[in-house]
Amino acid sequence: MRREIPLILTGIVGITFFIQFFVPHSPMRELSETFSDWYSIISAFAIWLGALNLMKISFEKVYKKDKDWFFAITTIVTFFLILIVGLFFSGGRQYLEQGSGFDWLYRNIYSPLSATMFALLAFFVASASYRAFRARNAQATVLLLAAFIVMAGRTPFGDWITIYLPEGWRLSNLSNIIMNYFNVAGQRAIMIGISLGVVSTSLRIILGIERSHLGGE
């Protein structure tokens, strides 16, 4: 029954949403609304489950002195610091308001650290472009040229170096052509492919053919 009940639930909910899309009337509408609310509630519990799981893994790592166990201490300390400050030292519901303890942590620790992690990309992209972006063959050369045009065309620099060319040949215009035609064609092909994959996988899950998400074989 541990496998059958989730399969039956998945089937009922999936078919309900499917029918509701084409028949948005009673009782399918009410059913899909109820299922949507269930989803929100389960998702909220999933956040807690994820947090507790993170703590369990981190505590185990520290207890067993696994590789990089010191970082697990950082995770535990910051988790409880933000939780305690947010719950007890930030004015209750006003915890998001300017000047609260939670807001201070968000502005001065979380925000700069998060932005720093993202900003590191710029440095690694620059280093990788120097070491790995080579015109080794025809395909790589086309990719390199496209990247060049888009990079230059997406900044005022592109127009500046091609200002003497007719407007249609300026880098900003060429960049727009790449983005609006070549990129869109490629993206559409990928999107259609993904969508077909999602439809077939969803049908397999709803009909109970695909069971890997339940664990086991």
Add this chain to the structure above:
Amino acid sequence: MNKFWERLLAIDRRIIFVVIFLALSVPIFLQIGLPIPVTSEVQILYDALEDLSRGSRILVSCDFDPGSEPELQPMTEAAFKYFIENDLKFVIIGLWPQGPIQANRAIEDINESEDDFIVENGDTLYFGEDIVVVSGDTARYGIDFINLGFQVGQELVIQRMGTSFEATFPTDKRFGLSQKEFPIMDGIYRLADFDFVFNLSAGYPGTTEWVQFAVDRFHVPVGAGNTAVQAPLAYPYLDTGQLSGILGGMKGGAEFERLVGHKARATLFMTSQTMAHIFVMLFIVVGNLAFFATMRKSDKQGLKR
């Protein structure tokens, strides 16, 4: 000469890091203004907003975190300034937990008010952060804007809003009061009651989900501000008319700032981005030259053997 290329190829990556650091940081202090032409996708979004009548209600979904702040926060600020100046009312929500916090920060940053209260007809109405003043125009919490916070559930949140907005966001974030107690929410029962949706997105759930559910299912016009990495994924929706304009990355933000007449951080940061792009292109050229020069040498040595 060959040794020169070999040495160049084996350059310490920390030198590249320093060059990029200088390329990004120096222009911020020099404050050079660059001409920023407006692209069609940004113009479409601006025109869609211009077409809204005064008092129209816009749902702003902030689906990003501080990692994407340099690109999306300037767009958020420029959009809020525009809404306030043009008497457009806006309801803030987030499908990402950090989104509504970022929106709060944007409101604090654009606020020019130094007064603690506002008096209308002899009555003191709103206090402190409840008033936002931009270029002499005032927006009041609960009347002209509201923050309903984050709701868990990804795209299903959008779907649920389609049938009942109150069921999805029952209370406001600041006071915990029922959303029905705020005048801005009068007549808003479902997603389709909004005149426009403006989505600021850094990934999933984001613009794709808003197009799939809000546009295709409930026929609400959606405009988007995306990170530069994510923007190409949204371009196919422009052609089909599913997306009412898109601001792509810092450049999109700078173009939007130009259109709304508030040149701010995105315009300033465009110089840094331009410099970084120039240096990355230079790195690619030099890297390739060095690569082919050393490759030719090794080919010749191979032939001699």
